[in-house]
Amino acid sequence: MNRRIKEKIIEGFFFLNGIIVIGILVGIFVILVRNAWPAFHDVSVGDMIKWPSWNPDAYTTPTYGILPMLMSTLMVTLGSLAVAVPVGIGAAAYLSDVADPRVREIAKPIVEILAGIPSVVLGFLGIVLVGPMICKLTGRYNGLNAVNGSILLAVMALPTIISLSEDALGSVPRSYEEASMALGANKWQTVIQVKIPAAASGILAACMLGMGRAIGETMTVLMATGNAAEFPGSFLGPVKTMTATIAIELGEVAYHTTHYYMLFVVGLMLFIITFFVNLAADVFFHKHTRAR
């Protein structure tokens, strides 16, 4: 076969793959929109925002306030980032620059194993381990709350943040490190003041991807956060995230009711949020690779 034809076929194959992926993405979006659309006939956007609670089963007037769950997702996500970002970057800096090579050889696979823990197992740990610990520390009766979910999601986001940040740090030119050391900096000063700033966009991308993971995670938060439909009062109160709402209610809801359509509205919002978070991660990532 002539080489040009061969090349064309290979090119076509990859093009087709790309088209399929984009097609799936667009398909999901279209299904979400079509199922969410009727909700806007029944409920106005103003009401969705104004209603203080999500209470579709109310006997008299069901309410579909989306702010409580949006707030819940936001709290759990930001809470998890508050834990995972400093710990993750610190661990990445330690692994890439300070740790003994032997320690690194052992620690890296452990981080990867962490990524493989099923979310149900983490949720279980949230109930039997983290929850009671929170009760002990705060004197509350119920340890299933936003803090619990944040801690568990941090554990889930950590492998992504650690390994991608470590890659970003590893791709900082060695000459920066040498220049810094030659000026009398120690390893930590070099990592914190030279390498992390130089790898900033890659690290930011890592954190965004970790965040994408936290926003979309369902099982863990469902098990660990208490699932109260009210507007979240504090980090120590129960919350019900967007993912948990969909997972709990979609199985039981009657087809083609307002409640059913509203769950798709929630799904659509989740889709849009994660899409933009991942897009942002991608933009930072490309900035990082181009800067080198």
Place this chain on the structure above:
Amino acid sequence: MDNKIRMKAENVDFFYGRQQALKGIHLDIASNAVTAIIGPSGCGKSTFIRLLNRMHELVPNAVLTGRILLDGKDIIAPDVDAVDLRRRVGMVFQKPNPFPKSIFENVAYGLQINGMKDKGKIEERVIESLKKAALWDEVKHRLHDSALGMSGGQQQRLCIARCLAIEPEVILFDEPCASLDPISTHKVEALILELKKDYTIVIVTHNMQQAARVSDYTGFFYMGEMVEFGRTEVMFTRPRDKRTEDYITGRFG
């Protein structure tokens, strides 16, 4: 030798893992003079100069035996802190390697990590260092622009300024002009001659003319050994060893 001896290598052997890169090096480095190290590629010039401020410790499996003295004190001894040593023995690299920060921050960095907090003092020292490195006039209006936007020659002088800011006593140059154009090279050479008054300088170079122009003493390295050492004008006019003669007349290299 006319000048006081500042640094001294005594019977230095160096290995990358099992591969020997330096064999029995003896070398004296005179104070307030420029000592050039020449030799064909791969002969161990960079390896040697990096020992003088213990940069070799960044390489895993590096093994060093023998002694390296600074003012008579062994700098390889375990009780000597490499960080302290590197503040006294600065280094400028082959490829200009400014940090991806502003021009000002590049020079200020070494001061900050060494604990200088007073903003006014830092600024004073940054300006002084840029002036010493003959860069001030070119950058005084863009101190807060990224250092990566400068020309190669300016970047290299910035690296020199960065090194001068922490006031070392000895400055090591590893082929500082290798990636520079002739005009920038001339500026850096003039600067080295100027700096000689206050500092002890060691320079690795591939360029025979450069060694002849800037150095007072020259050591010729060949396959990990130092073949010949002496005053530059003597070595370039009457080399004792056949290999030195072949190298400086361009018969190999």
